[in-house]
Amino acid sequence: MVLDKLKEMDTKMQELDAKGKELDSKINAADAKENETDAKIKAIEDREQEMNSTLNDLRTRVENSKDAIISTTTSYRGHNYLLSKPILVNVHEANRLCRLYGGYLAEINDKQEFQHLADFSNSSVSGSVSTGVMLGATDEGHEGRWTFLTSGGNMTSFLWNGSEPNGGLRENCLFMWSNQKLMIDSACLIYTSGWQWRFLCEVNA
Template structure:
């Protein structure tokens, strides 16, 4: 009769699950559908430790993209230098598991996300409770989708949302009362269900007692038959457990195979737009076939293949990248992720936001000749680095750092 108890526990768990599902449905029933292909929204509840939920979504039926590669959520503090946005979360077509970045990853924010292949929606939802990232008026969040159109050209779509809140908008009493009423109804429904399950448990217990009495009064043949039936059930359970173990092993092998295939596909697609180096310290370097238009666009192109603008950490890495660029032949200079956009003379990496530790400048460089030379490139003939303007019309190629 223990199987009846397990069944009862399953029913209770299912009831709780359905109750939570209904509650979530009620809470989000007022969300309006966006007519834009890319949408970003932030819902805030101001408590002693600010609670927030940022959502980033993409509807392919409303865009010109033929193939979607990546969905990314960015955010920044108010009045940040040059309105720079930091990456918060991302999901892509090669690794469909969503990832957190920066302080969100360290502080343990909750992340939900799904990458929709073909014509399905892609979504990211980040929830956090942290005074260090309390979203006050002026905070901005950007939802960015990267992919290719029917001609194979890289396309980036984005939507920016700036948070402007007043105190009376943070916790509307009427809305809380409405939600409280709905929750009370749900709890009453759950209590009624629990009572019904309790009655069912009592009836099962009575049935068990009756069966025990029946077995006690039956002859030895009936008892022997019952014991054989129990043994058969135990053997069946062991066989099912063995089959389940085999299935889990097969799923694990299939998952590894799919990951390897995804990496291979990413590498093939990268070869269409980049020259690819040999492996160095577990990574590859991609030299772009197209010209640089801005540091933001170049880093976004690198992100589509799971990488970023190259970040050179020491002399060995610099010499490897320089030799790789020399083998390509042309162009003669390649942009890196180094820049002093925020503060003149203080060089940081664009993607990781960490200080640059290694430099190999050409003679008389950096010179900030045009007064706005905030980015850095490797000049192949001179074997060192020059500074140059980050924005058009100055154009160079660029190098990505990628882990396949």
């Protein structure tokens, strides 16, 4: 009888030992899984840090380019406006630069907005140099009907200078004549000019 008891205890010990090994195996598997998860989390954190570093570098480059291109800024009705330094006329490229800064070539929605921007542009340009400021509207493809370059809506508020618009099919982009504080139409791309040209970006605040 004692021998039977010993055999029974031995069998139970073997079962316990097997269960212990099984438990150890599960614990090791769980540890391995945890280590794998930790490694994945670390890789994600490293990638996030790398992306943040790249993003900050891009932001710095954009800000540096803005310092090189933008002359001064103003705010009006919840929008920021960036007036460029003198530049060659290329309206579509100017619009792309505005998009780089989170905006678009300024779209004039009413005469009050235009007056504010005309005063701002005129006061920002020193001396008596005639300056044209690129705005975000065109009548290209629909002569006489002016639409916004970015939003695509119809422009309805105008303060034309003298006989403007007078360029016909040759002049399809809208400009502000800063010293006159009025609008003119002119070519969207001008390679040479005796006048000074700038562009005005509009950015939602």
